[in-house]
Amino acid sequence: MVIHDIVVIGAGLAGMRAAIEAARAGLNVALVSKVHPVRSHSVAAQGGINAALKEDDSWEAHAFDTVKGSDYLADQDAVEILCKEAPENILELERMGAVFSRDERGRIAQRPFGALSYPRTCYAADRTGHTLVHVLYEQILRAGIWIYEEWMVVSLVVEDGICRGVICLNLATGRLHRLHSKAVILATGGYGRVFKHTTNALINTGDGMALALQAGARLMDMEFVQFHPTTLRRTGILITEGARGEGGYLLNREGERFMKRYAPEMMELASRDVVSRAEQTEIDEGRGVDGCVLLDIRHLGEKKINERLSQIRQLAIDFEGIDPVHDPIPVRPGAHYSMGGIEVDVWGETGIEGLYAAGECACVSVHGANRLGGNSLLETIVFGRRAGRRAAEYASSTELKPFPDVFLKEAAHEIALILNRDDGERASTIRHELSSTMNGCVGVFREEKGLKEALDRVRELRERYRKVCIDDKGDVFNTDLQNALELKNILLLAEAICLGALERRESRGAHYRKDYPKRDDENWLKHSLFCLKDGEIRIDYKDVTITRFPPKERRY
Amino acid sequence: MRIKVKIKRCDPTGRGGCEPYLQAYDVDVKEGMTILETLMWIKENLDGTLSFRRSCRSAICGSCALVVNGTPKLACKTQILREYEGAREVVLSPLSNFRVIKDLVVDLSPLWDKIGRIEPWLQPGSEPPEGGWIITKDEVERIDRESRCILCGICNSGCNSQEVDPEFIGPSAAAKVYRFVGDVREDGKRRRLERVSGPHGIWDCSRCVMCNEYCPKRVEPMTSIEKLRVEAIREGLVDNAGARHVEALVDSVNRVGRLDEAVYTFRSLGFLRSIGMIPLGIRLELHGKMPLPHIFPAIEGIEEVRELIRAVEEEE
Numbered sequence: 001m002v003i004h005d006i007v008v009i010g011a012g013l014a015g016m017r018a019a020i021e022a023a024r025a026g027l028n029v030a031l032v033s034k035v036h037p038v039r040s041h042s043v044a045a046q047g048g049i050n051a052a053l054k055e056d057d058s059w060e061a062h063a064f065d066t067v068k069g070s071d072y073l074a075d076q077d078a079v080e081i082l083c084k085e086a087p088e089n090i091l092e093l094e095r096m097g098a099v100f101s102r103d104e105r106g107r108i109a110q111r112p113f114g115a116l117s118y119p120r121t122c123y124a125a126d127r128t129g130h131t132l133v134h135v136l137y138e139q140i141l142r143a144g145i146w147i148y149e150e151w152m153v154v155s156l157v158v159e160d161g162i163c164r165g166v167i168c169l170n171l172a173t174g175r176l177h178r179l180h181s182k183a184v185i186l187a188t189g190g191y192g193r194v195f196k197h198t199t200n201a202l203i204n205t206g207d208g209m210a211l212a213l214q215a216g217a218r219l220m221d222m223e224f225v226q227f228h229p230t231t232l233r234r235t236g237i238l239i240t241e242g243a244r245g246e247g248g249y250l251l252n253r254e255g256e257r258f259m260k261r262y263a264p265e266m267m268e269l270a271s272r273d274v275v276s277r278a279e280q281t282e283i284d285e286g287r288g289v290d291g292c293v294l295l296d297i298r299h300l301g302e303k304k305i306n307e308r309l310s311q312i313r314q315l316a317i318d319f320e321g322i323d324p325v326h327d328p329i330p331v332r333p334g335a336h337y338s339m340g341g342i343e344v345d346v347w348g349e350t351g352i353e354g355l356y357a358a359g360e361c362a363c364v365s366v367h368g369a370n371r372l373g374g375n376s377l378l379e380t381i382v383f384g385r386r387a388g389r390r391a392a393e394y395a396s397s398t399e400l401k402p403f404p405d406v407f408l409k410e411a412a413h414e415i416a417l418i419l420n421r422d423d424g425e426r427a428s429t430i431r432h433e434l435s436s437t438m439n440g441c442v443g444v445f446r447e448e449k450g451l452k453e454a455l456d457r458v459r460e461l462r463e464r465y466r467k468v469c470i471d472d473k474g475d476v477f478n479t480d481l482q483n484a485l486e487l488k489n490i491l492l493l494a495e496a497i498c499l500g501a502l503e504r505r506e507s508r509g510a511h512y513r514k515d516y517p518k519r520d521d522e523n524w525l526k527h528s529l530f531c532l533k534d535g536e537i538r539i540d541y542k543d544v545t546i547t548r549f550p551p552k553e554r555r556y
Numbered sequence: 557m558r559i560k561v562k563i564k565r566c567d568p569t570g571r572g573g574c575e576p577y578l579q580a581y582d583v584d585v586k587e588g589m590t591i592l593e594t595l596m597w598i599k600e601n602l603d604g605t606l607s608f609r610r611s612c613r614s615a616i617c618g619s620c621a622l623v624v625n626g627t628p629k630l631a632c633k634t635q636i637l638r639e640y641e642g643a644r645e646v647v648l649s650p651l652s653n654f655r656v657i658k659d660l661v662v663d664l665s666p667l668w669d670k671i672g673r674i675e676p677w678l679q680p681g682s683e684p685p686e687g688g689w690i691i692t693k694d695e696v697e698r699i700d701r702e703s704r705c706i707l708c709g710i711c712n713s714g715c716n717s718q719e720v721d722p723e724f725i726g727p728s729a730a731a732k733v734y735r736f737v738g739d740v741r742e743d744g745k746r747r748r749l750e751r752v753s754g755p756h757g758i759w760d761c762s763r764c765v766m767c768n769e770y771c772p773k774r775v776e777p778m779t780s781i782e783k784l785r786v787e788a789i790r791e792g793l794v795d796n797a798g799a800r801h802v803e804a805l806v807d808s809v810n811r812v813g814r815l816d817e818a819v820y821t822f823r824s825l826g827f828l829r830s831i832g833m834i835p836l837g838i839r840l841e842l843h844g845k846m847p848l849p850h851i852f853p854a855i856e857g858i859e860e861v862r863e864l865i866r867a868v869e870e871e872e
Contacts (some may be wrong), residue, residue, distance in 0.1 A: 021830025022764075035666070038707050039617040053687075091688050097678030097740070099696055099703060106690035124703075130616055131703065172657060185705040201612040234588065237614045315614060321588065339626045428600035474569045477658040480604040 001403065004030040004146070005395045007078035007166055007181040009153050009208055012040035013129070013380035014359025014387075015187030016136035018348075021388025022185075023143040027395055030179065031145055032168055034152040034203060034482070035138045041189055041201040045129025046240035046311065048121035049381070050374035051086035053108060057118045058081040059513060064549055066375060070339075070368025071114045071509035073221070073527070073544055078346050078364040080547065082375070082382050089381045090122055093350065098135045101308070111245045111308075113373045115271035115556060119245075121374040126240050126311045129377060151177070152482060153207065154415070155406045156184065156215040156355065157358045163215070163354035164401045167411040171482060174475025176412055180403045182395040185387050186212060186342060186350075186357040187380075191493045193486075195335035195443075196435035199231050199238040208361040210489035212342045213496070213537075217350045219530040220363040222493070223500030226338035226371055226510050227444050229275040232320050232335030233292050239312050239331055244268040246308055248297040250279065251328060252287040263556035273370040273510040276333035282443045283332065292330035307428065333444050337376060338450040339367040339510065340500070343529060348387025354394065354401075358387035365527065368544075369509020387485050418484050424469030427484040430461050434487075434494055435459075442520035446501055447514040455498040460492045494538050496530045503539055521551050558584050561639055563606065564649035565582060565659045574656070578647070579603075585636050591648065592620050595660075606662040607758045615772060618708030622660050623649045628713040628837030630772045637845040651713035653722075666722065667709050670729040674748070678736060681743030695740045702735035702780055704773040711767035712775050724758040727767035730758060734780040737787055758784045759798020800824045810865050813855030818846070 008019045011033035023029045034038065039516050052062045062083040067074050090108070094100060100122050103109040113121040124131035140147065151168040154176070158164070165180040188208030192200025214220050229250075230239040233554040244250070250268050252258045262278035263270030270278075279293045297305060300503035303323045305313055309324075316322050316329050348356040366379055437457045441450035465488060472480035504521035529540040561583050566576040581598050592610055599606050609619040613632045620631040625643045628651055639646050654662035712726035718724045725733075733752055736742045752758045758781050768775040789799055804823030808816045818837070822830045840846040855861070 035611055035617075035619065036668075039609075039611045039619045041612065043706075044612045044614060044616050091684070094688055095680070095684060095800075097741075098741075099691075099699065102691055102693050102696055104693075106692050108688055127616070132704070134705075134707075141672050142675075142677045186590070201617065235613070312615070318615065319590075371708045395575070426604070440746075472607075474567060474605070476567070476569050477607045477661045479607050480599070 001178040001180050003158035003180045003400065003469055004028050005181060006030070006183045006185065006391050007032060007179050008185045008187060009033075009166065010040070010187035010189060010359070010361070011037035011147065012189055012359060013043035013132055013136060013377060014030065014384035015185070016133075016140055017384030018185045018187060018356075018358055018388035018391070019145050020136065020139050020143055021385045022392040023145050024396070025389075025392035025396060027392055030148060031140065032148040032151050032153060032166065032179065034150060034207075036149050037147065039132055039203075040133060040205055042129045042377070043133040043481070044199075044201060044238065044274060046126045046238060047059065047113060047242035047245065048111060048123035048128045048374045049090065049132070049377040050113070050116070050120045051122060051378065052083065052118070052120060053087050053090065053110065053122070057120060060084065060548075061117055062086065063118060065116050066366065066372055067368070067549045068554055069370055069372040071370055071554055072149070072521070072525065072546075072549070073224075073365065073368030073508060075365050075545040076549060077545050078366045081346055082378060085382045086378055089378070089385070092379065093132060093135060096139050097133050098124065098131055111242060112269060113245045114241050114275070115266065115267045115372050116269075116374070121242075121245065122244065125307070126242055126309050131523040132377065148179070152485065153211060154411045154485060155407055156211045157297050157403060158215040158352055158355065159404050161216070161353055162401055163352055164403050167407050169485075170223060171477055171479075174417070174478055176314055176408060178403060178408055180400065182398055182400055183354045183356065183391040185391050186355070186361055187347065187359045187384065188361045190338040190360040191490055192335050192338070194435065194438050194490045194494045194497065195225075196439040197231070197236045197332075198335040199228055199236055200335070205490045206338070206361070206493045207486065208357065208487050209341055210492045212350060212355070213492065213530065213532050214356065215355070216532075217352050217355065218343040219340060219496055220343040220527050220528055221340035221369075221381040221500070222338075222496040223504050223511050223528065224369050224509060225335055225442070225497065226272055226337035226339060227276040227333040228336035229272055229279055229333055230295050230331040230400050231336070231379070232315070233290070233330045233332060235319050236334040237315055237319055238336070239295060239315070239329060240309070241272070243295060243309055243312060244296050246304065247300055248295055250275070251294040251296055252282045253289045254287065258282050258287070258293070266556035271370055272373065273512070274556055276444050277512060280332055286542065289330060292332045294328035295331045297324050298326065298328065335439075337371055339363070339369065339371055341366070346383075346386065347390035348383060354398075356387045356391045358384045369511060376514045415481065418468060418470060418481060419473055421467070423470045424467040425464055427468050427470060427480075427487045430464055430468065431487050431490070432490060434458065434461050438494055438497070442498060442501055445512055445514055448502065451498060451502040455495065455502055458491065458494045458498055462495065465491055471546065497532045499539055500528045500530065525551060557637075558582055559635075559646065561598070562645065562647045563659070564647070566656050567605070567658055576656070585640070587637060590632055591622075591624060591629070591634045591636050591639070594636050595631060595648075595696050607658045616706060618706035621651055621708040621710045621713065623651060623713065628652070628710040628770050630708060630710070633772060651709055653713050653715065653717070653718050654709065664709055667707065667712055667726070667728065670726050671707065671732060674725075674729050674733050674751070675744075676732050676736070678739060678742060679744040680741045689741060691740060699735050699738040701775050702731045702738065705731055705735075705775045706773055708772065710770050710772060711775075714766040716764045716766060716768045717760055717762050719859070721756060721760060724760050725752060725757055725782070730784065731775050731777040731780040734784050737784060745787075748790055749784065749791050749793055752784060752797050753788050753793045753799070758788065759796060759801070797824050806865065810862055811854070812852045813858045813861045814852060816852055
């Protein structure tokens, strides 16, 4: 057994930022990730990171945009922290080595982004996430933080309400290991792979959320899934909102900029939920092109496209066979981001002593019912840092608690069951059924009938998972086993998503019910909470924190 | 269209030990289908024991590098039909120059170690002014290519110098060095250049251009290495075989308008180490590759050549 002060699970932006902060306190910190840190999905973030840097902008304006974007479901105390701490965090990233794109005067350039009242999004061309992931990885190396690379966490060790470490599977050897620690920080990202058509990496299976739920923590607002308006037709690969921020148009089959009928002021730069619904309506009403609408950036010209949108140009060429310099890109909404996650306070505390969470896997909540573009990278940095700091304070002032043996035995038993089963259903069959169901019934538009069907189907699939069977019985780099373990996680989360969506009888932000098309502040201005009791997900609610911005109607 | 996809496999825990073997799978492929999608289809439908790495499937995470019909590529952005059309077959194997763990999964730790050894973090000389550094677009542009690197290992896999010298810094780490050397904020430039001017460093690159050819993100590591060489000489770091080699070349051209290979060797390696080259010299001589006597008359129009060199030096 290995002992660390703090173990951070997940090596994307939130995890690495938390680890760096905790290591600054002089603690022994380890990062555990099922992929090498630079393979984490944060690397795929394109458009940018928001901060009120300029004199004529203000954190209050940023906070208002964020709260309005959230359809008033965000907790405003958390949003205030996010927006107030944004500028110093951007400057720190630059001190660490990040190279942001510049304006004519050599300052950090900022571009317009969806639902922002000011061009507030800092960026590194259209590979902002890539830039930041590599910079934080450099800082991880500098700090000498130990990395358990290609280790997958299979359970959290929580006893008497105190987290004592984790059980991990070393993918290269197939061996299980105990990591004993005073604190654990979860930063495992989202669950995009619950859906068939998604911008998310194949690794995004919401592992941390599922682990936390099983360990007794609560999830929050799981029904709020962001569908990004511009994803490639066949693959779901992301085309940054920056394409519209730089001036791109959305067109229907008649060549009409249809957004003028949905968001006359902000047009293509309305909030993502609004744009995705508009697109889906156009497609559903027969004004689409082959199940898509068109993103047209031709008028920006080749020079500007190459300077600021070079990656998406290449993606469109490689994956759709279309050069956006010459032709519009067919795009459609795709599952992109989980506003919900592990319920945490503004310091990343989960309610289980010694267990923290940050980034997409957590729900603070700063995004409420709909996240603004450019706020997720910001959240990882701001709240990753805060979780790292608070975990370090805790770990510095507490003793290591005993590590119960039973967790290792249980994990070994669970894995042996899967490995030893010779007859059963393939994990991939179950996964495909799940993701198709979720796309079909729990997408941009939802209604009771479909949601009930989806919930029943998910429960049936969870039952079928008990007989999941894999081909690979070996120890070394057994990705078959890894996929089966991940499937268990997304099945659990899918149930929470369906349940939350079915229960919430209103439309708010990204959650749109055709049978309840209005926002209902009287009954539903509240967060939904999910916990696991006797293997079943139970749902509960809590109030939203409102400080400065009383809810009002949202128009773009 | 149904094609055979052959995959070089190796299962260290299986009966064959690590002995690699080719396994063929029949796959129905469609236009637009990528190698990664093919691998996933095989794993889901034919053979779950096949192991390969993958994550973003959009050419930014660098997980899925492998060798397709002899050329290292990212599986996710490579279309299988394009590969099949040329060769009438598709053979997938793990990256070269790395130890295989299982099937298409290789041990990349030598790559991570090399990246770690160059101290890959910005070392600025001073704190930025309030509100951040002023950096021009041109200054950002200078390290733009190197900033695109996704550390996929493709360049290292194709690198001829790394093949003969596993300790060679390798294209990706070298590009990373330039990412800092070329950064206006960096203060450790000279120290970085000193470190890469030594053995296994930038002068050991044979300039075979494979890394530039193969890089899926157009980082062009060899170009980075050339830029590092120029910077190193500018910094006066010329006390090594590589830099002397360059100086001798310029000198020879300036003197006679062409390369004087024998003198060149003495100048690059110094007298003692050149003695070790005598057997090679003899073999070259026997094959008629060493024209005698080693005295070249200056070429016609040598003055023009010297004029050009002067012009370039003045521009510098």
